[in-house]
Amino acid sequence: FSPLTKVKLINELNEREAKLGVNESVSWHSEYKESAWIFIGGFPYELSEGDIICVFSQYGEIVNINLVRDKKTGKSKGFCFICYEDQRSTILAVDNLNGIKIKGRTIRVDHVKDYRPPKDSEDIDDVTKQLREQGCAPKLLPPPPPSSSSSEEEEDEQYAIPVKKPKKEKKKKKKEKKEKKKAEKEREKEMGKCSSSSPSPPPVRVKEEKQDPGYSKYNQRGEPPGGQENGQRATRDNERLRGEEERRRETEREREDERRRNRDREGDRRRETDREYERKRETGRERDSDRRREMDRDDNRRRETERERDGDRRRETERDGERRRETDRDRESDRRRETDRDRDPSRKH
Numbered sequence: 001f002s003p004l005t006k007v008k009l010i011n012e013l014n015e016r017e018a019k020l021g022v023n024e025s026v027s028w029h030s031e032y033k034e035s036a037w038i039f040i041g042g043f044p045y046e047l048s049e050g051d052i053i054c055v056f057s058q059y060g061e062i063v064n065i066n067l068v069r070d071k072k073t074g075k076s077k078g079f080c081f082i083c084y085e086d087q088r089s090t091i092l093a094v095d096n097l098n099g100i101k102i103k104g105r106t107i108r109v110d111h112v113k114d115y116r117p118p119k120d121s122e123d124i125d126d127v128t129k130q131l132r133e134q135g136c137a138p139k140l141l142p143p144p145p146p147s148s149s150s151s152e153e154e155e156d157e158q159y160a161i162p163v164k165k166p167k168k169e170k171k172k173k174k175k176e177k178k179e180k181k182k183a184e185k186e187r188e189k190e191m192g193k194c195s196s197s198s199p200s201p202p203p204v205r206v207k208e209e210k211q212d213p214g215y216s217k218y219n220q221r222g223e224p225p226g227g228q229e230n231g232q233r234a235t236r237d238n239e240r241l242r243g244e245e246e247r248r249r250e251t252e253r254e255r256e257d258e259r260r261r262n263r264d265r266e267g268d269r270r271r272e273t274d275r276e277y278e279r280k281r282e283t284g285r286e287r288d289s290d291r292r293r294e295m296d297r298d299d300n301r302r303r304e305t306e307r308e309r310d311g312d313r314r315r316e317t318e319r320d321g322e323r324r325r326e327t328d329r330d331r332e333s334d335r336r337r338e339t340d341r342d343r344d345p346s347r348k349h
Helices: 003-020 028-032 049-059 088-097 126-134 150-159 167-197 213-221 227-343
Strands: 037-041 062-069 076-084 108-111
Touching: 003 108, 028 088, 028 108, 037 088, 049 062, 049 076, 049 088, 076 088, 088 108
Parallel strands: none
Antiparallel strands: 037 076, 037 108, 062 076
8 A cells, every 4th residue: 555545544444433433442543552652654854853753742742753764874764653651642643643744745643563673773873872772751850959948848748749658558557547546535435434533623714805995996987998999899800800711711712612623624625635636536547448448449440441441442353353354255255256257268258
């Protein structure tokens, strides 16, 4: 198959699965669930590793890339292999980027089941060696040095990533919690027994707080001027913020809808162009077949006319021969008669 037919077949598979609503476990992508590598072919020779990463990193973090180049000239051959950090990114890349055009050339994006790294490690330069050994993913920053201040420790605890603890530690903690609960219950029982046996303590007197005269004056006068206005302003500001947030959400939704519509339109255009291309091919084939038929008919007609002409010519030659023979016979008969007359003198007198 040519690369364009492979692109069309992949798009047709994706369209059928989308129409039928096939589950991910049954999809044709599930055959490649153990590989995070994809193949990209047909792109322009001018693109470098950075350009390809910029295009394909929108569907996931790229860990490694292998752009195939010519050993002598160092120019790219127009295809490469990419490895994602998450295998699910390969499905998004194959579904969305297969068949797109980059600088006027349609690219093919497909899964790679068993990727084998190249063996030409002696002839390559240091940069490609580092790429193949370490990859192109961003490196993690080293942990910061321990600080004595308690505020930094609290911040680290807040932003620390929760790590799963082993099962043994969980079981130990559960046992310790149960033992603590039992000890607390026993202590409460003992305290209850002691309180029942001991005499009741004397009642505690509570002093009453004095009222503030300023508070009563404030209640009599009412709120200070401008308090209600400030509250109304705050509510208005909150309403404005809510309205702005709702508008932003609506605009984002509209943008997403427009993007989806544009994608659908591009897909429809591609399908229409493919259909028109196929129709043109069919019409061209039909025209060629009609022309061939007409040529065959013309050849048959010419052959028939030539055969008829040859038959007519033969017939005419045969007729001419018969006529000549008859004339020759008549002449011979006339000559014989004349000779017979010359021989018989009685006939002359």
